[in-house]
Amino acid sequence: MQAKNSPDKQKERTFIESARRAQIVAAAIEVIADQGYGNASFAKIAKQAGLSSTGMISYHFKGKDDLIREVVAEFMRLTAVHLTGKMDAETTMAGRLRTYITARIAMLDEYPKHFLAVLEIVSAVRAEDPELRGLTPGMAYFFSVQEERFREGQRAGEFREFDPKIMVLALHGAINEATARAAVDPDFDSAVCGRELADLFEAATRKDGMSHDN
Amino acid sequence: MQAKNSPDKQKERTFIESARRAQIVAAAIEVIADQGYGNASFAKIAKQAGLSSTGMISYHFKGKDDLIREVVAEFMRLTAVHLTGKMDAETTMAGRLRTYITARIAMLDEYPKHFLAVLEIVSAVRAEDPELRGLTPGMAYFFSVQEERFREGQRAGEFREFDPKIMVLALHGAINEATARAAVDPDFDSAVCGRELADLFEAATRKDGMSHDN
Amino acid sequence: MQAKNSPDKQKERTFIESARRAQIVAAAIEVIADQGYGNASFAKIAKQAGLSSTGMISYHFKGKDDLIREVVAEFMRLTAVHLTGKMDAETTMAGRLRTYITARIAMLDEYPKHFLAVLEIVSAVRAEDPELRGLTPGMAYFFSVQEERFREGQRAGEFREFDPKIMVLALHGAINEATARAAVDPDFDSAVCGRELADLFEAATRKDGMSHDN
């Protein structure tokens, strides 16, 4: 009775709908980063977005999970855009690692709220089903890619022998800690932090005796 | 670290009162670790503790902040007891560092709930006033001590030149990430993780050319 | 029963408009029967009808009352068409009664959703103003006709003396109960039910000593 030539149940979002969603997502990021995930109620987000009612958010998002998932997706889009290009320019694994760390930390200046918001979300939903927020698939893939990069570096003789899983864990732990610190410490200097972390992981990964000046 | 005999308005607690507080704190740790900070309501904690009403918790603690502060204090007491002795046995800074990391990670097996709970708390209250939960003073002091240790190591010629602040940041980021991972990943092996992280930070801190096998 | 050419403010409906209304009414019947009156929101009805928004329903109907009224009207039209002819063929009052009961129960197989939907509506709006849904006039008229039929039968000596009001009440109570049961009980057999109910009310109405086999 209703001709649907689209192959799948594709939602076909209107321009104005997309704009509203983006506006709400932006407000959500702001509120989560500023007040924490636990305090990020629809009421606060609506207020931040200048909307008159929370019903508006429910109208544009199927539920809170849907909104949070969109925040995460927005963050991932952003990260991919900023990092992929720069890293592909590097030829050595050590170079890629240094570039990733410094570029990632540099982003803290540009999008301080985004990273913080996602960090809040990741922490807060640990105990609940993380699939709901679309976290697991993206994260797991991202981590596995990084592990593989470390393995490549080891095969190429650039890196010493270590457990790539643990190295990825340490790397992300350090970056997350820096993200949290940046939000709290007014003296935080992202340039210094990026350089120092890059040095740290260069030293932690390179083969014995290989120093950066020979 | 906490002057017990200070002339301040120190409430003299009866034995039974202390026992009740301990019981509630233990229940809170369990619930926070298992269900997340966001879901750790007085109702859930009371149920876990086998208490019939939440009023009991409010009776023994001045408020939620007070309870959380006690959880953190309990954790700090625990960490101090377990780590101080072992580390003091070491003579070199590198040795102390390795001991700290492995002992700290090993504790994940012994007290998985405690660490997870505190991790949840630290993440969740970042946006709110952390002083309220008694986090800031302890953490700041602990971090400054570790920074000073790294500086000692640098002065003694054991460690390369790096920013001790960032090294502490990376170290704790890695350990926190490991804590979170341990709670989620059934394949997590604390022995491997401890050794690998110790290797990682040994390599990251030692002077160029100084390797353990040449 | 409803003067179509009355000089009242009768809205001239276009063909397409009527089609849309019919489509929505059909969807409403489906949803009310399947999910209950309480769950029959415009959103659910629009979805069932394949419409993208609830605004469409509000556009074609002045309000929820209007839609419900149309559902009831559709049901009454249907009942009249199916029953009138068959009953007029009967000459005795007892025959008419039997025919009415069996034909009415038989309709449960043909239009299960319609009857159930109206039953839901009647139950749900009892406490509110039933006039709004166009229930009262039709029902009252229908009941008074049936009462009069019973009186005719009594005058003709076919039926024993009883209060026709109560007999109508019992008859409709039984039929409604059967309607509800049919929707729930997979073992419900409309043929058996129709025959048994007809026997029941034949026995309940006939003069003492008058039996069909002596």
Place this chain on the structure above:
Amino acid sequence: MQAKNSPDKQKERTFIESARRAQIVAAAIEVIADQGYGNASFAKIAKQAGLSSTGMISYHFKGKDDLIREVVAEFMRLTAVHLTGKMDAETTMAGRLRTYITARIAMLDEYPKHFLAVLEIVSAVRAEDPELRGLTPGMAYFFSVQEERFREGQRAGEFREFDPKIMVLALHGAINEATARAAVDPDFDSAVCGRELADLFEAATRKDGMSHDN
């Protein structure tokens, strides 16, 4: 740690708690009967009960289902008390039937809201899972008992041959319809209705030729 010598998780309700529950149940019956199940929100019930907030209801009942279940249970308790004694005094099945009908209809005068409320509930939850409200078990048992009574009467030669299932269905349909009518029709006379319905079902069940005066 908490000695519990009770064999089961028996809730052990306080006197005041029971009183509050009863008060809320009474208010719920009032509201459901007066405004319909669909309009019986916690807000309306709280207002009716003179409570200041809906949270109070949630405090005493685990959820809306729990409250509704209690309403039904209260009704069943009431019915059992009023009917059992009277019916047991009768020796013939026909006598029991007559007593049941008249006593049941007479209760409409005494507890008009109770019956109406339960009728509303039964209608409203048909589409949802009726088990949740504790309806199914009680009803099914009650119906099966009545069916068995009819079968006894048939074996004893008091009743004609008919399908007991359908007779129970008709009986309850008629009584329910009377309940609804009583709430709406100011001219409703329960004495007349009771007597007439008793006559009706006596005629509908007795063996051919057996009249009440020989």
Place this chain on the structure above:
DNA sequence: CATGAATGAGTGTTCATTCAT
């Protein structure tokens, strides 16, 4: 003729906290 964006009141439920007993 039709749509989808917007509204604001209303839903049941949970929350930390207070207080009389």
Place this chain on the structure above:
DNA sequence: AATGAATGAACACTCATTCAT
């Protein structure tokens, strides 16, 4: 020392309806 009753604000979410386009 302890209890359980009570509170009222906050929560995410749904509702029928309006209206500009």
